[in-house]
Amino acid sequence: MKNNHLFFEVIKWEFSRWFKIKEQIISISLGIVLSFIIFGGKSLFDKNENKEATIALLNSPKISFVLQKDTKIKLLEKDTSELENQKKLLADEKIDGIVLIESYEKIKVYLREKEQWVDEIHQSISESFRNKKLIEHNLSEADLKKIFLQTELEEVFTGQQKKKFELADVIAAGVFLGIMLVGVFVGLAYQFVVITGEKQLRITEVLVSAIKPQTWIDGKIAGISLLSFVSIVNYSISGVFFVFISQLFGEGLALPNLLVNPAGIITMLLFSLAGLLLWNTFYSAIAATISDPNTSARSSLMLLPLLPVTIAFFALKNPEAIIVKILSWFPFTSFAVMPIRIALTHVSVLEIIGSLLLMCISIYYMRKAAGRIFALSILLYGKEPSWKEMARWLKEAKN
Amino acid sequence: MYFQSNKVLEVKAIGKEYGKIKAVNGLSFHINKREIFALLGPNGAGKTTTVRMLMNIIKPDTGEIKYFLENSQEEFPKTELLGYLPEERGLYQDVKILKTLVFMGIVRGMDKTHAKKEAEMWLERFELSDRKNEKLNTLSKGNQQKVQLISAILHKPKFLILDEPFSGFDPINQEAVIEIMTDMKNDGTTILLSAHQMHLVEKIADRVLLMNSGASVAYGTVEELKRDVAVDEKIIIHFSDVPLLSVFENDDTVESVKQLSKNEIVIYLKNKESLSATLNKASSLYNITKVKTEDISLHEIFLKKLGVTAEQKL
Numbered sequence: 088m089k090n091n092h093l094f095f096e097v098i099k100w101e102f103s104r105w106f107k108i109k110e111q112i113i114s115i116s117l118g119i120v121l122s123f124i125i126f127g128g129k130s131l132f133d134k135n136e137n138k139e140a141t142i143a144l145l146n147s148p149k150i151s152f153v154l155q156k157d158t159k160i161k162l163l164e165k166d167t168s169e170l171e172n173q174k175k176l177l178a179d180e181k182i183d184g185i186v187l188i189e190s191y192e193k194i195k196v197y198l199r200e201k202e203q204w205v206d207e208i209h210q211s212i213s214e215s216f217r218n219k220k221l222i223e224h225n226l227s228e229a230d231l232k233k234i235f236l237q238t239e240l241e242e243v244f245t246g247q248q249k250k251k252f253e254l255a256d257v258i259a260a261g262v263f264l265g266i267m268l269v270g271v272f273v274g275l276a277y278q279f280v281v282i283t284g285e286k287q288l289r290i291t292e293v294l295v296s297a298i299k300p301q302t303w304i305d306g307k308i309a310g311i312s313l314l315s316f317v318s319i320v321n322y323s324i325s326g327v328f329f330v331f332i333s334q335l336f337g338e339g340l341a342l343p344n345l346l347v348n349p350a351g352i353i354t355m356l357l358f359s360l361a362g363l364l365l366w367n368t369f370y371s372a373i374a375a376t377i378s379d380p381n382t383s384a385r386s387s388l389m390l391l392p393l394l395p396v397t398i399a400f401f402a403l404k405n406p407e408a409i410i411v412k413i414l415s416w417f418p419f420t421s422f423a424v425m426p427i428r429i430a431l432t433h434v435s436v437l438e439i440i441g442s443l444l445l446m447c448i449s450i451y452y453m454r455k456a457a458g459r460i461f462a463l464s465i466l467l468y469g470k471e472p473s474w475k476e477m478a479r480w481l482k483e484a485k486n
Numbered sequence: 487m488y489f490q491s492n493k494v495l496e497v498k499a500i501g502k503e504y505g506k507i508k509a510v511n512g513l514s515f516h517i518n519k520r521e522i523f524a525l526l527g528p529n530g531a532g533k534t535t536t537v538r539m540l541m542n543i544i545k546p547d548t549g550e551i552k553y554f555l556e557n558s559q560e561e562f563p564k565t566e567l568l569g570y571l572p573e574e575r576g577l578y579q580d581v582k583i584l585k586t587l588v589f590m591g592i593v594r595g596m597d598k599t600h601a602k603k604e605a606e607m608w609l610e611r612f613e614l615s616d617r618k619n620e621k622l623n624t625l626s627k628g629n630q631q632k633v634q635l636i637s638a639i640l641h642k643p644k645f646l647i648l649d650e651p652f653s654g655f656d657p658i659n660q661e662a663v664i665e666i667m668t669d670m671k672n673d674g675t676t677i678l679l680s681a682h683q684m685h686l687v688e689k690i691a692d693r694v695l696l697m698n699s700g701a702s703v704a705y706g707t708v709e710e711l712k713r714d715v716a717v718d719e720k721i722i723i724h725f726s727d728v729p730l731l732s733v734f735e736n737d738d739t740v741e742s743v744k745q746l747s748k749n750e751i752v753i754y755l756k757n758k759e760s761l762s763a764t765l766n767k768a769s770s771l772y773n774i775t776k777v778k779t780e781d782i783s784l785h786e787i788f789l790k791k792l793g794v795t796a797e798q799k800l
Contacts, residue, residue, distance in 0.1 A: 096592050104581060288576035293637065296541045296570040297593040 090302045097298070097306020102313050105277060111321055118325030122332035130336045140183040140204040143173040150188055152215035160204050162186075173197075191216040257403055260430045264399050266322045267359060267423055271392040274315035274367045279389070281307065282374035282461075291465045300465065301458035308371050308454060312363045319359060354439060355426050361446040362422020366392060368450055369419075372457035375464040376472050383471060395420035399427050406431040416442050418449035492518045493554050494645055494676045495540070500549030501700075502535050509535040511700040512549070517678060517693075522671055524687045525680040526788060527697035533680040534573050536697070537649050540678070541570050555644050566595030569643030573650045573680070575634050579623040583614070583633055586622065587640060594641040601640065608636040612662075627654055635663065639670065646670065648679040652686055664690050684784040696788050703791045708784060715790045717741050717782045719755040723768055724776035733771060739764065742790075749775075754782065 139159045147167045154160055163182070165173060176182045177197055185197040186208055194212060196205055221231060285291045294303055370389075377383040398420055402411040406428045415425040415434075421442045428434050460477055495517040502510045510532040517523045525533045538544045540551060542562045555563045578586050584605055591601025609615045612632040614625075622630055631654035639646060648667075652660045660683070667677055667690055681687050687694065688708060696704040696711070704711050712718065723729075726749070734743045734753055739760030744752045753764060761779065768774055 093593060096589075100589050104578070288579060289572070289574040290576050290578060292538075292543065292572045292574055293570065293577075293590075294593065296543060296568070296572070297565045297590075 090299060093298050093302050094306045094309070097303060098310040098313065101281065101307055101310025105311075105314055106317060111317070114321055115324055115328070119328050119332065122325075122329045126333050126336035140202065142204065142208070143169075143176070143182050143185045145170060145173070145185065145187045148188060148190055150191060150212065150215060152211040154211050155207060158207065160207060188212070191219065257431070260403055260427045261400070262326065263355065263426060263430070264396050264423055266319050266326075267362065268392065268396045269322060270315040270319040270359065270363055271366050271396075272389075273318045274311050274363055275370050275389050275392065277311045277314055278307075278367055278370040278374045279377070281311065282371060283377050283379065286375075286378060286465065295462070295465060300462035301455075304371055304375070304458045304461045305454060308364065308367045308457070311371075312360070312367045315363045315367065316360060319363075351429070354429055357443060358422045358426050358446075361443060361450065364450050365418055365422065365446060365453060368453040368457050372453070372460045375457070375461040376477065378471060385471070395423045399423035402427045403431070416445060418446045421446055494519050495554070495678075496552045497536075497540070498550050498552075500536070500539055500546040500551060502532075502539060502544065502547050508700050510539070510546070513697070513700070513702055514549075515695050515702065515705055517676060519676055520671055520674055521692040522667060522677045522679065522690050524691035524694040525678065525697060526682070526684060526687060526694055526784070527703075528682070530699075531697040532700035533697055534649060535700075537572070537647055537678075537680055540647060541568070553645070563645070564595070565593075566641060567644045569594075569638045569641065569646040569675075571635060571638040571646075571648045571651055573653075577622055577630070577634055577637060580621055582619050583609070583622055583625070584618040587633065587637055590637040591640045594643075596641050604640050604642075605636065608640060609633075612636065628656060628659060631655055632659070635666075639666070642670075642673070643675060646675050646677045648677065648681075650681055651679055652681055652683045660686055684788065688784040694784065696791055698792055704787070708787075711784070711787045711791075712782055715741070715782070715787050717754045717787075717790070718757045719761055720780045720782050720786075721753045721755065721761065721764065722746065722750065722778040722780065723753065723765075723774055724750045725768075726773040726775050729768075729772050734764070734768070737764070737767075754786075 139161060141161045141163060143165045144162045145165050145167045154162075167187070170185070170187065173182065173185045174197060177185055177199065180199070183198070183202065184204065187195040187197070189195065191212070194209070196208070198205065221227070285294070373385055373388055377385050395414070398411075398414055402408070402414075402424050405411065411424060411428065414420040415428050415438075417424075425434070425439065425442050429439065460472075464472055493516045497513060497515050499512045499514050500510055501508065501512055513532070513536060515523075525536060527533050535544070539546045551562075553563045555567045577590075584602070587605035587609075588598060588601045591605060592598060596604070606615060606618065609618050612629075614629060614632060617625065617629075622633060625633065635648075635651065638648070651663055651667075655663060664686060667679070671677060679687065679691070691708070693707050694705070694711065695702055704714055706714070728748055729751055731743045731745060731751065734740050734751070737760075739756050741754040741756050743754070746752055755761060755764060765774075765777065
């Protein structure tokens, strides 16, 4: 009972030490501001690009073409003999460009710098050229479509794959992996800073005289996992704002199917939480053995989480591969690989529960091991226990 | 029955080895209720290892430790009954002082409101109340030590272990620490302190245990230890000429003689009664310019017990 109370007090302490609501709000606000800058800036740029353009048209072959309905191009028809005069006007910025049509096959454009109206003119004349050719060959638009028609291919999946992956789902899965990686690294950074910091500041001895090392490390793992989770939620909220702001500016980005499905969200959250807990448990044990993270060779272990995430990126290509299926069950990789499988293929509920259960069991035993290593490492100032010593401690553990 | 006695702690033949090094070797002692008990010894004597075993941070390889803080004997009492100031100590540098102290109170079983009230009271006593919302790293080293001490005593422990409590304090604050210890003792707290400032320990310790190489060298009250080293009085005599030590060394009433300077010697007497006879002898042989009598200090007892001269630094 007392240990439970202390466990929650340690969670509260670790979480409140590092969690600053002001910084979270600033972070989300920055995300919103950045989204506005990105999409607003793009919109302003497009608007600027679409300004009205006055163009001199020197059309000796008298080719007829139609500009877009909402065109910003104002054409001034001139004789070809006026070319030099028009060039002077262009140089004096009295006009924005000159279009010299020599034939359907050859158009010359004079302009000060690349502008959007050139594409519109090119497109309109090309269309006119195409229509001319259709008429010449006695063909209709429908005939043309038939000519370029491709063979229809329908994929009927008889395995577990639900459907052809939609790009939005693949992108969502990729974003999920990225955010998870951030979450794992946030936890890892805090674990190293907190545990090695306490050792260096000689706080640990004071604390473990009042709290059981297991309770202390449990609270620390949970508190820091919560921090990692909050950072994931923070990034996800920023992502949602990014999508909404893109829609405000008509960019048409959409939330992936996975995020509009409550069951999908819950599954993602469960795997995220369990994954963060497991990795934080692992790192708390490693950090407990390190005196100075700047000089310890064990600091290189912080790159380990890249492994499951890299594997999960491969899973984006082939979520049904045997290796991917195995890794979706392996506790240190399942947090990343299983959600990808869920997003892209059909995974049975039993498989999801089994994978989660395996992760929970791993967390339970890993925290026991972490507690044991922590209890025996805390007083080893300036000396790191060897892997052999740690293995012996775990073997001797009676708890 | 244990709990009927006056003991709060009984240590029986504890031992701890680190590889081939015996950090503590068959140490036994007990501590009584409301007493200030001092563990004294040079660096590497095994004091901190002993303290860590008492705090259940490390387990002894041999022997047993029993507490009697509640109405029955227990291997290790509830942590809220204990206070601990380790030798290797520190607190969160980047957290506000009051917040840290409240957390330390909570982990020692206090509720938040009570912990806050007590923390504010102690900060006031140490004249730090105006800095309670500042981070610890803004304080001087001495003031950080005060906060550290508060964190150990905030919850009014029944049994308090202070490992080198005077370290980092100036003489004025060392006196303040002594005052706090005395107040706590009067309020019913039993204190074990481990220190090397013997002149300070002498002022407050009811009983002491002198340690060397992990074992007990002497154990008892200061008076008992004096009797144990067979020294009752110390005379410092200054002569106008250079005295010969051997003149005094052969007396049965003299425990030992030491030369302090060319013209000054210190004579350790086995009993006070021989003082006048010794002085008569000295004045008959040499011209005495100054005489001073002093009680033998704990430091000297310790050196004598170890057979080390004062010149040999410990």
